[in-house]
Amino acid sequence: MPLSLELLDESVLPSQEIEKTRIGGLSAITYDRQTGNYYALSDDRGFVSPARFYTLSIDIGGKDPDLFQIRKITIKDVTLLRDEAGELFPPGTIDPEGIALSPDRTLFIASEGVSQDGIPPFVDEFDLTTGRRLRALPVPSYMIPDAAGxxxxxxxxxxxGFESLTIGGVGTGEPYRVFAATESALLQDLPWLEEQRQQAPPDDPVPLTTRLLHYVVVENRAQVVAEHLYPLDEPPSLLTVNNGLVELLSLDGANALRSRPGGYFLSLERTFGAEGFGAKLFQMAIASASDVSTLTYLQGDAKDFQPVEKQLLLNLNYIEGFHPDNLEGMTFGPRLPDGSQSLILVSDDNFRDNQVNQFVLLRLTSQR
Incomplete structure (x- = not known):
């Protein structure tokens, strides 16, 4: 069933502090339907304030269906992330980028790691109340940096590294799933991708591909059951510095789309460079994608691999009068008064004065 997205409103969260932590670097967000709160993750590596996530409320309202607005954003609390012993993470040892609320009312958080320092990425489960790490999900050894620098x-x-994180399979009666994806290709995939791209005909280019992990969580056990390639769009221009996958969102979590089968997602790709920031939203499916979980190195022909399928829903740079900042986080919010599904995006201001913490409200609907 085709989907459509419509921009409704945007709001900027003013610079502020709570409990001596500077609010910024908001790289991921997840919605708690039980309480109506949102949890927004800062990607601060502990240099500005300790690694943390914020609890906030977003008041969405409006009588006219075409004029729904973000009326107010309120920061309610901050929770510092801690290791199993309850200690804060030392500065520079964690780069939090993805967050998702589980059916067990815990938080899964993904860290990119710091490859230049030999610090590995992770996908770990944390206590929602205390911020203490509960367990680590297994990460394939070939995704762990084998050396520094x-x-x-x-x-x-x-x-x-791991920039995207979402939970699927909720409410199906089966074990839930965790999906985590790298922002760009693994280091060892680059030579193969470059060779394939050079050999491809101009009318059938080979995309740069990231890797997407699919976990199944059963009680106290989690394991990788599949891994897929996600194809990135080509950079919009030669002035683009970075072009990557920054967020995934399982459509299982959309109240207004409950009839949709599992394995469908929204994906957010972000670009930045001399021309500023860009953002595209896609509808995505993994059902027909090849499983590459046995491949430390990609090999053979590009046509031997079927990547995930995706279809462009909205290019935010093509909306007149709207200018995306560094959009990195995405979550479903409440169902809107007209019955449609709200979608919230948030930007990472990188703690820079020339950027903002931008919140964007969109409406997601099914086309019949």
């Missing part, structure tokens, strides 16, 4: 030959690229 220029000596690295294997694993996620620096600052291009």
């Amino acid at each position: 220029s000596e690295q030959t294997l694993g996620v690229q620096n600052n291009l």
